[in-house]
Structure formats: C-alpha cells, structure tokens
Amino acid sequence: MAKKKKSDRVLLSGNEALAYGAYEAGLGVACAYPGTPSTEILETLAGFKEIDAQWSVNEKVAYEVALGAAVSGVRSLFACKHVGLNVAMDPLMTSSYTGVNAGFVIVVADDPGMHSSQNEQDTRWVAIYSKMPLLEPSSPAEAKEYIQEAFRISERFDTPVMVRMTTRVSHTKEDVALGERQVPPRPAFERNAPKYVMVPGHAYQRHIFVEKRLGKLKALAERTKFNRIEPGDGKIGFITSSVTYQYLKDVYPDASYLKLGMSYPFCDDKIKAFAKTVKKLFVVEELDPFLEEHIKTLGVKFTAKDPSFRIGELTPESMPDIVAGRAKREKKVAKRPPRLCAGCPHWASFAALKKMDAFVAGDIGCYTLACLPPTSALHSCLCMGAGVTWHEGLRKGAPDKKIVGVVGDSTFVHSGVTGLINAAYNQTKGVILILDNSTTAMTGGQQHPGTGLTIRNEPTRQLILEDLCRACGADNVDVVDPMDVKAFAAILEKRINEDALSVIVSRHPCRLLKRQV
Amino acid sequence: MKDTVYSITFGGIGGQGVLKASEICGWAALYAGYHIKKSEVHGMAQRGGSVESHLRFGKRVYSPLIVAGGADFLVCFHRDEQPRLKAFLKTGGTDMTDFLDKVQEAIDDPRSLNTALVGVLSPKLPIDEGCWMKAIETVFKPAIVAENKKVFLMGREIGRP
Numbered sequence: 001m002a003k004k005k006k007s008d009r010v011l012l013s014g015n016e017a018l019a020y021g022a023y024e025a026g027l028g029v030a031c032a033y034p035g036t037p038s039t040e041i042l043e044t045l046a047g048f049k050e051i052d053a054q055w056s057v058n059e060k061v062a063y064e065v066a067l068g069a070a071v072s073g074v075r076s077l078f079a080c081k082h083v084g085l086n087v088a089m090d091p092l093m094t095s096s097y098t099g100v101n102a103g104f105v106i107v108v109a110d111d112p113g114m115h116s117s118q119n120e121q122d123t124r125w126v127a128i129y130s131k132m133p134l135l136e137p138s139s140p141a142e143a144k145e146y147i148q149e150a151f152r153i154s155e156r157f158d159t160p161v162m163v164r165m166t167t168r169v170s171h172t173k174e175d176v177a178l179g180e181r182q183v184p185p186r187p188a189f190e191r192n193a194p195k196y197v198m199v200p201g202h203a204y205q206r207h208i209f210v211e212k213r214l215g216k217l218k219a220l221a222e223r224t225k226f227n228r229i230e231p232g233d234g235k236i237g238f239i240t241s242s243v244t245y246q247y248l249k250d251v252y253p254d255a256s257y258l259k260l261g262m263s264y265p266f267c268d269d270k271i272k273a274f275a276k277t278v279k280k281l282f283v284v285e286e287l288d289p290f291l292e293e294h295i296k297t298l299g300v301k302f303t304a305k306d307p308s309f310r311i312g313e314l315t316p317e318s319m320p321d322i323v324a325g326r327a328k329r330e331k332k333v334a335k336r337p338p339r340l341c342a343g344c345p346h347w348a349s350f351a352a353l354k355k356m357d358a359f360v361a362g363d364i365g366c367y368t369l370a371c372l373p374p375t376s377a378l379h380s381c382l383c384m385g386a387g388v389t390w391h392e393g394l395r396k397g398a399p400d401k402k403i404v405g406v407v408g409d410s411t412f413v414h415s416g417v418t419g420l421i422n423a424a425y426n427q428t429k430g431v432i433l434i435l436d437n438s439t440t441a442m443t444g445g446q447q448h449p450g451t452g453l454t455i456r457n458e459p460t461r462q463l464i465l466e467d468l469c470r471a472c473g474a475d476n477v478d479v480v481d482p483m484d485v486k487a488f489a490a491i492l493e494k495r496i497n498e499d500a501l502s503v504i505v506s507r508h509p510c511r512l513l514k515r516q517v
Numbered sequence: 518m519k520d521t522v523y524s525i526t527f528g529g530i531g532g533q534g535v536l537k538a539s540e541i542c543g544w545a546a547l548y549a550g551y552h553i554k555k556s557e558v559h560g561m562a563q564r565g566g567s568v569e570s571h572l573r574f575g576k577r578v579y580s581p582l583i584v585a586g587g588a589d590f591l592v593c594f595h596r597d598e599q600p601r602l603k604a605f606l607k608t609g610g611t612d613m614t615d616f617l618d619k620v621q622e623a624i625d626d627p628r629s630l631n632t633a634l635v636g637v638l639s640p641k642l643p644i645d646e647g648c649w650m651k652a653i654e655t656v657f658k659p660a661i662v663a664e665n666k667k668v669f670l671m672g673r674e675i676g677r678p
Contacts, residue, residue: 006576011553078565139554139581172581173540173555245552249579315582316587335601336530338566 012176014140014169019044020176023145025103025151027051031062031088033414034443035081036108036116038171043446046455050181055455057444058414059087063106067160069094070104071142071196073186074149079107082123082381089126092160094198096130097206099213101160101187103151106132109165112286113313116442118355118364118381120312122288124310126266127162128360131210133217134264134322135226140174141246146261148224151440157213157220162214166286168313218265226261234325239271239280239295239302245288247316251484255298266294274302284322286314340369348482349406349435350377352489356496358402362396363387363416365408366441366510379499385415388496392419392428403497408434409465410440410448417472424501426474432474432503434465437510445512460505467507475500476498482506522575523642524583526605529594531568534631537571537656538592541635541669543640546574546645549644556581567598590641592634593617613638619675629668636672646673 012020022030030053032042046053052069056062059080063416069076080088090108108126127134135150136381137143137371143165150161165229194202221227237250237256241263248255250324258274260267275281281302283292293306308328309318321329340346352361352375362378363369363386370378380390391405408414420432440446452462452495469477474493482488490508495502525542526532529535536557542557550576571583588605593614605613613634632653639649650666657665 009547011540011547011555168556168581171557173543173553173554173557174581175551243581246579246581316582336598337565338531444591 007162009176012140013040013173014137014143014165014172015040015109015171016044016138016164018137018143018147018165020178021147022075022105022151023048024049024076024144024179024181025148026181026319027077027151028183029056029066029069029076029333030079031056031066031076032079033057033059033062033084033087034440035109036443037111037167038079038081038084038107038165039443039446040170041077041107041109042348042455045450051228053455055448057449058207058347059084060467062089063088063095065099067091067100067104067434070100070102070154071098071189073189075103075184077105077107077147078399080109081117082110082121083117083119084108085123085126086121088383091176092126093130094203095160096210097198097203098196099206099209100154100160101189103154103298104160105147105150105154106160106162107147107165107258108162109167109452110169110287113166113167113401115167115421116137118383120287122286122290123162124263124290124299124350125288131214132160132264133157133164133220133262134164136164136241136260136263137261138242138259139169139170139175142261143169144176146226148424151219153186153217156162156214157211157217158209159217160505162370164242166242169405170271172243176438190341202214207347214265218267221262221265221267222269224267227267227270228257228259228261228275230257230259231277232396234278236280236282237274237283239274239283239411241285241291244284244314247314247319248284251319260291263291264353265442266291268298270294272298274500275302284314284319288350317505337372338369338376339372341511343511345437345482345506345510346370346435347375347480348488349433349486350375350506352482352485352492353377353404353433355489355491356402358403358404358496359398361387361390361403361405363405363407363411364442365411365435366437367406367408367435368442371472384411384486385419386413386417388416388423388432391430391432392426395428395430404433404492404496406435408441409434409436409438410446412465413449413463417468420469420474420503427501429501431492433492434469434505436465436507437513438507439510439513441512445510468502469505474503476502477505479505479506479507480500483508520576522573522578523590525568525571525572525590525638526583526588526602527590527592527594528598528666529568530598531566531567533594534628535568535594536570538594538631538635540656541632541649541652542572543574545639545644545648547643548648548651551575552578553571553635553659554578554581558575567601569602570647580595587590590638592638594630614677620672623671623675624668629665632665632668633672636669636674637676639669639673640678645668649673
C-alpha cells in the first residue's frame with residue numbers, strides 16, 4: 001500500500017480499523033448481534049451510508065443473511081464474539097462447502113481473560129474443524145490490512161475466511177492510515193444447485209473441493225507475507241501470533257521471529273526453515289496450544305509455555321516467565337467488581353425475586369450481575385436463552401420448588417423465544433420474567449426488534465413482546481413496571497402459585513437510555 | 518524524535534471519563550507525529566467497575582499494555598483505585614494523583630476533572646500546546662470544546678514546573 005500522509009492518520013480501535021478496512025474493500029452488507037468485544041465493528045460500519053448494516057436477531061441469522069448477500073454478488077461480513085460463533089456454527093460448517101461468490105468474511109473476537117464473557121474458548125480450532133483459512137491481526141493497523149486480504153482470499157479460493165481478533169486487538173487503539181473506498185466488480189449472481197444445495201450427493205463433491213482448496217490455501221500460507229520471518233540474533237527465536245507478538249517484541253527486541261498472520265492452514269515448511277535458524281525456539285501463544293500441538297507433529301524441537309498459562313490472558317509481564325519455563329503466578333488483585341447501575345430497574349425485579357426466595361434461572365445480560373452481593377438473587381447463567389430453557393429443565397426434577405426463569409428483552413428475541421415455544425408445547429408450568437429495559441444494555445445500548453429502531457436509529461416495524469409470548473402459547477402474559485413494587489410483587493406471587501405457564505414482562509427503560517438522549 | 522516510549526496509565530471508576538482522558542492524550546500524541554498504542558477494556562465500564570486505560574507513544578511502540586513498574590505517569594481519578602494502580606508506576610515515575618485535591622478545588626463541574634488532570638499532565642509530555650488543542654477539538658462535541666479547552670489550560674497552568 002502507498003504511504004499515506006500524516007494528516008490521513010487517525011486513532012482507531014482494532015474494531016474500528018477493521019471496519020474502515022472493510023469499507024475501503026468495498027463491503028456491501030454487514031450483519032451481527034452485539035457482543036463485547038466485537039460490538040464496535042458493526043457500529044462503525046453502520047456509519048457508512050454505502051453499507052447495508054444490520055443488527056440481526058442472533059448470530060445464526062446474521063451469518064446466513066451475510067452469506068446469502070455474498071452469494072448474491074456483494075462483499076459481505078459477519079461479526080461476532082467467540083460465544084456468538086457457537087450460535088452460528090450450523091451454517092458456518094456447511095458454508096465451508098458451499099463457498100462464496102463475492103467475498104465473505106467471518107470476524108470473531110475472542111475474550112482471553114474473560115473481561116466480559118462466560119468462557120474463554122479459543123476460536124482458532126474452528127478453522128481446523130471447518131477447514132477455513134484463519135487470519136490473526138496483532139494490532140489495529142494490521143486488522144485494517146488483514147480484512148482487505150481476507151476478502152481477496154475469500155474470492156480467490158471460494159471460501160469464507162475467518163479473521164480472529166481478541167479483546168486486546170479489538171480494544172487497542174493505534175494511529176492508522178485511511179485510504180479510498182474501492183468497490184471491486186461484482187461477480188454474477190447465478191443459480192448453481194450443485195454448489196448451493198447441500199444434499200448428500202452435492203456435498204460429497206463439495207467436500208472433495210474443500211480438501212483440494214485446503215491444499216491450495218496451505219501453499220498460500222507458505223508464501224504469504226502475512227507469515228513473516230524477522231531475523232534477529234539467532235540465539236532465541238519465537239513463533240507467535242496475535243497480540244502476543246507485540247508483547248514479545250517489547251521484551252525481546254533482538255530475538256528472531258516467525259510472526260504468523262495467517263495461522264491456518266499451517267505453513268509447515270516455513271516453520272521448519274525458521275526453526276533451523278535459531279539456537280533455542282519458543283512457541284508462545286495465548287490460550288490453547290493451537291500452534292504448539294501442530295508444530296509438535298512436525299518434529300521440530302521447541303519450548304512452549306507452562307500449561308498454567310493456557311488459562312487467562314497473557315501480558316508482557318508473562319513473557320520472561322514463559323521463556324524461563326515457570327508456571328503462572330496467580331495475582332490476586334482486588335478490582336472493584338461491576339454491579340447494576342444505581343437506579344437500574346433490574347434492582348426492583350430482583351428485590352421481588354429475592355423476597356420470594358425463588359431459584360432464579362438466569363441468562364446473559366446486565367441482570368446477570370444480580371448474582372453478586374448484595375442482590376445475590378440469580379442462580380445460573382449458561383448462555384443466551386438458557387434462562388427460559390433451564391427453567392423448564394429445573395422444573396422437571398423439582399416441580400414443587402419455586403423456580404423463575406429470567407431473560408432480557410434483547411436476549412429473549414435472540415434465543416429465548418424458541419425456549420418459550422418449547423415450554424408451551426411441552427406443557428411446562430411456571431413463570432418466565434422478561435426483564436425488558438428496552439435496549440441491549442450490557443453491550444452499551446444497541447437496538448433490537450423490540451425497540452422498533454434499526455442500527456441507525458431509524459424507525460422500523462416493532463416487535464411487541466407480549467403479543468409474541470401469547471402466540472408462543474403462554475397461558476398468561478402480564479406487563480408490569482417493576483418500579484411499582486407492590487403491583488409487581490402481587491403479580492409475581494399470583495402467577496407463581498398458579499398451575500399455568502406465565503410470562504411477566506417487567507418493563508422499565510434502562511437508566512442509561514435517558515442519558516444517551 | 519527520540520526513541521523513547523512514553524507510558525501513561527489512566528485509572529478510575531466507571532463514569533469518570535477515564536477513557537476520554539486517555540483519548541485526548543492519544544490524539545495529541547498523534548498530532549505530534551508519534552506512533553500510538555492505547556489499550557482499554559470496556560463492556561463493564563458503565564457499571565461502576567474499575568476502569569483502566571494504557572497509553573504508549575513514541576517512534577515505534579509494540580505492546581499496548583504497560584508492564585508493572587513500567588509507567589512514566591499514573592493519572593488516577595479516584596483515590597480508592599490509586600493503591601492498585603500504583604504498581605504500574607516505575608521508580609521515579611510521576612503520580613499525578615497527588616494533584617487530585619488541587620484540581621478538584623479548582624474546577625466548578627466535577628465532570629471536567631478528567632480534562633483538568635490531563636491539563637496538569639500536559640507540560641510534562643513532549644507535545645506542543647497546538648496538538649493538545651486540536652485533540653480536544655477532535656475528542657469532544659463542538660458544544661463543549663471551548664469549556665474543555667478552558668479547563669485544560671487551567672490544569673496546564675497548575676502543572677507547569
């Protein structure tokens with residue numbers, strides 16, 4: 001890329017830089033469901049009028065819409081956090097077979113250290129599992145460059161491409177050079193049943209294609225400049241990727257590096273060649289032994305981090321310990337824990353639940369924080385939608401106990417609604433509380449179908465939750481303001497003692513919504 | 518330009534403008550021609566949790582995170598967070614938290630604490646006043662730029678050696 005003038009440089013987070021890169025690459029359609037640390041990708045893209053950006057109701061939907069757009073001939077992007085990718089795994093696995101038409105890129109943001117997530121899964125394994133190429137930028141400037149390469153690879157090899165971010169790449173800011181938007185010529189939109197209809201006969205042929213493609217991608221991994229050897233003094237060498245590269249460069253500026261920007265398929269020849277140039281070789285990566293386990297199979301001798309470092313985020317301080325082969329020293333730092341905001345309507349809902357002494361099956365959202373003291377009134381949290389389905393499951397073994405399922409408004413639309421249909425269909429009794437604060441609060445207040453506004457705050461068709469719940473088959477649907485303490489407690493008490501499936505929509509807007517106006 | 522990398526740790530609790538303060542410094546450093554890395558974790562910030570932002574700038578910067586004992590400056594907006602964040606400061610580093618009381622006295626609106634304290638820090642950094650002004654114009658909405666410039670310059674006076 002041509003060198004830009006200083007005046008063209010702006011301070012961008014990894015998510016913003018990636019969005020600008022995609023914009024410049026001629027991106028046409030972008031879909032996501034909000035989730036930290038990935039949210040700002042779509043928020044930034046929505047600022048470009050040339051891009052059709054949407055908050056989808058969940059990741060599976062987002063993935064399928066974006067992939068469909070790519071097949072129609074426009075470059076498209078799907079973004080999510082690591083746990084969101086699990087929701088989209090069904091279409092993802094088969095999209096590796098169908099391939100794309102115009103470029104299609106999956107951006108997934110992992111959260112090592114679980115700053116705001118329920119687990120710290122290492123999404124790189126999905127690349128092996130789905131046989132897709134994987135790019136790993138280590139900084140915002142690289143995120144911008146890599147997303148553009150991702151579209152090129154996608155089109156050239158007819159494959160979805162995964163770009164894996166982590167919290168420290170997504171939420172780091174760097175000075176980044178901006179460029180012009182260039183929309184590539186659109187490929188034709190054609191019917192092609194053997195490619196897009198994945199019945200067993202067609203899929204068999206496509207699996208042959210996928211295996212051949214993997215071979216070609218492997219050749220690309222060997223020659224791409226994204227897998228870069230930086231010769232050093234030769235005494236020690238590091239094979240590394242993502243932000244870990246940046247930490248190492250600070251601590252060991254004179255060492256030799258094989259910096260993997262395209263970490264799957266593995267560039268075996270390059271790895272073996274690099275290993276020969278250094279006296280002592282280290283493989284340093286965050287979370288799982290993804291590179292480690294493969295490099296072992298090449299017969300290359302190296303030292304890896306102590307397994308204790310597979311847990312949590314790496315930091316520049318960890319580097320000397322890793323090189324010395326030491327175990328992780330767990331630091332106990334008393335950080336101020338997050339809690340529900342002052343004046344949050346969820347306080348009122350949980351006060352009523354606490355008084356009732358019910359087991360509360362929780363879900364993903366601000367209200368998950370109600371598990372902490374002084375509230376301590378939420379007793380499970382697994383994944384999106386599980387507040388509704390755990391309620392059903394818990395009741396199977398404990399039909400006489402007071403059990404209430406809670407779920408947020410955005411989460412209910414995401415994946416609570418199928419659980420409610422299931423509960424009604426299977427004649428489950430009990431109370432589901434939809435904590436409706438009229439926004440996706442945990443990720444910073446995004447719109448969803450229930451708010452009646454789009455990602456650009458434009459009015460759209462509004463989903464009426466109470467109508468939807470009735471249609472799902474709930475026996476009773478009440479809408480109550482939790483701030484009306486007496487009325488709320490009365491309804492809760494009444495419904496919990498009935499032999500019916502009841503939904504109580506606990507509706508009061510988020511405290512932070514007012515501040516945004 | 519020297520090869521020195523400047524490392525500043527900003528800290529406080531949600532709602533204090535910790536990220537905004539590091540944002541002003543980041544843009545000012547950008548306008549002064551430096552390479553910048555700035556790290557922050559959001560998601561929980563609005564909910565009163567600890568907020569921390571790391572800023573590093575120089576000719577070439579790799580890690581966006583500052584190691585313990587690696588910060589030249591600590592800019593902390595809440596006393597309770599100071600003991601925890603003090604670990605970032607290098608021997609001989611400057612703890613701007615010492616100016617907290619003085620700045621709080623000097624400002625009318627508690628919301629401008631962040632800009633004021635950045636002003637106090639500003640004379641200690643190799644960045645021209647023009648770059649700071651431009652950064653404030655970039656970071657704040659037009660309606661509150663003038664007010665923030667004023668508060669910044671007041672802090673800058675306090676910080677002058």
